[in-house]
Amino acid sequence: MAKVRIYQLAKELGMENAELLEILNEMGVSYKSHASTLEDETAQAVKEIIAEQRGLEEQRRREEEAKRAEEARKALPHRPPVVVIMGHVDHGKTSLLDYLRKSRIAEREAGGITQHVGAFEVKTKGGTVVFIDTPGHEAFTSIRQRGARVADIAVIVIAADDGIMPQTKEAIAHAKAAGAKIIFAANKMDLPQANLDKVYQDLMREQFVPEAYGGDAIVVPISAKTGQGVADLLDMILLVAELEDLRADPEAEPKGVILEARVDKQAGVLASMLVQEGTFRVGDYLVAGEVWGKIRAMRDSDDNQRKEAPPGSAVQVLGFSELPHAGEVVHWVPDQVAAKEIAEERILERKDREAGAETGLRARNIADLL
Numbered sequence: 001m002a003k004v005r006i007y008q009l010a011k012e013l014g015m016e017n018a019e020l021l022e023i024l025n026e027m028g029v030s031y032k033s034h035a036s037t038l039e040d041e042t043a044q045a046v047k048e049i050i051a052e053q054r055g056l057e058e059q060r061r062r063e064e065e066a067k068r069a070e071e072a073r074k075a076l077p078h079r080p081p082v083v084v085i086m087g088h089v090d091h092g093k094t095s096l097l098d099y100l101r102k103s104r105i106a107e108r109e110a111g112g113i114t115q116h117v118g119a120f121e122v123k124t125k126g127g128t129v130v131f132i133d134t135p136g137h138e139a140f141t142s143i144r145q146r147g148a149r150v151a152d153i154a155v156i157v158i159a160a161d162d163g164i165m166p167q168t169k170e171a172i173a174h175a176k177a178a179g180a181k182i183i184f185a186a187n188k189m190d191l192p193q194a195n196l197d198k199v200y201q202d203l204m205r206e207q208f209v210p211e212a213y214g215g216d217a218i219v220v221p222i223s224a225k226t227g228q229g230v231a232d233l234l235d236m237i238l239l240v241a242e243l244e245d246l247r248a249d250p251e252a253e254p255k256g257v258i259l260e261a262r263v264d265k266q267a268g269v270l271a272s273m274l275v276q277e278g279t280f281r282v283g284d285y286l287v288a289g290e291v292w293g294k295i296r297a298m299r300d301s302d303d304n305q306r307k308e309a310p311p312g313s314a315v316q317v318l319g320f321s322e323l324p325h326a327g328e329v330v331h332w333v334p335d336q337v338a339a340k341e342i343a344e345e346r347i348l349e350r351k352d353r354e355a356g357a358e359t360g361l362r363a364r365n366i367a368d369l370l
């Protein structure tokens with residue numbers, strides 16, 4: 001390789017001559033001026049030093065950026081944890097949700113009407129917990145298939161008279177894949193045949209070491225029937241949530257996820273939405289997948305009309321043009337023009353994809369025939 005002059009190398013490295021001369025001084029390289037030539041090895045060594053310096057600078061810059069982002073996050077208000085209840089058939093998912101819902105109704109003076117909005121809140125002294133109202137895997141899976149992250153925590157119900165069953169394992173796999181923290185609820189502890197040790201041993205076989213055995217898997221014994229242990233379960237959920245340090249920006253551009261949707265003969269499309277970021281307001285335009293809407297009204301699970309829905313609230317939204325899919329991410333958009341255009345774009349994109357897939361399929365069939 002040809003020898004290189006100092007000023008040429010400086011230019012190549014995008015630095016001032018003086019800077020490079022200083023490095024050469026530090027390296028103990030002698031030269032006459034910036035027009036002097038450098039040996040190949042010297043030039044190479046200089047390049048390595050510069051690369052290392054720049055790498056360090058870049059790393060420092062990235063660390064600083066991460067620190068700033070973390071500081072900004074720390075300045076945001078906390079949001080309630082969102083919890084999904086999963087488990088094997090008949091292990092008590094619905095009973096637990098019912099118990100939580102009922103105890104919540106009993107707490108309120110008025111009692112009575114509760115609206116089905118896909119999720120409900122349980123308020124405790126330690127804070128609020130949002131429970132997704134649909135037990136079972138389907139809702140969770142369909143939501144996850146659309147790439148939305150909904151639940152922060154999965155409570156996996158295991159009947160203590162039965163132990164871990166196939167769908168318990170499925171639930172564990174789903175929760176893990178979704179990145180949700182897992183809390184096990186050993187249910188039906190009121191039954192004489194309940195065997196907490198068997199639940200522990202079953203968990204060990206799934207690589208979860210219960211706290212009782214010196215591990216860190218959280219297992220709360222409960223009875224969804226009598227309510228025994230349910231308060232402990234709520235405490236544990238709030239503890240895990242605190243460690244997760246869940247926060248959301250109520251001022252950010254609003255974002256949420258569709259929990260479920262149905263058509264009401266009178267009202268039209270009713271969609272349950274969990275707000276994850278920002279604050280949705282009546283009159284806002286939104287897009288959920290290929291469907292757009294304008295929020296005409298919102299209702300919470302206490303059947304109250306809501307003008308605003310901040311992060312962590314689950315509301316029933318009136319005003320979608322068509323039925324959105326469960327699990328679809330909901331984005332705020334500035335106006336009707338944007339809403340319609342984005343929805344139409346997505347429909348076209350899907351049709352293109354489908355047409356593409358079909359052509360591919362046909363081509364393959366023809367290829368098969370040849």
Ligand code: GTP
Nearest residue numbers: 088089090091092093094095187188189223224225
């Ligand atoms: P699927 O929706 O079919 O998967 O069942 P699930 O997990 O929702 O169970 P569900 O709440 O329907 O409970 C199944 C049966 O167990 C019902 O007969 C409940 O009454 C009973 N059960 C649920 N929890 C308890 C409990 O803590 N103690 C007792 N003794 N029975 C319970």
Ligand code: MG
Nearest residue numbers: 093094095135
């Ligand atoms: Mg059920």
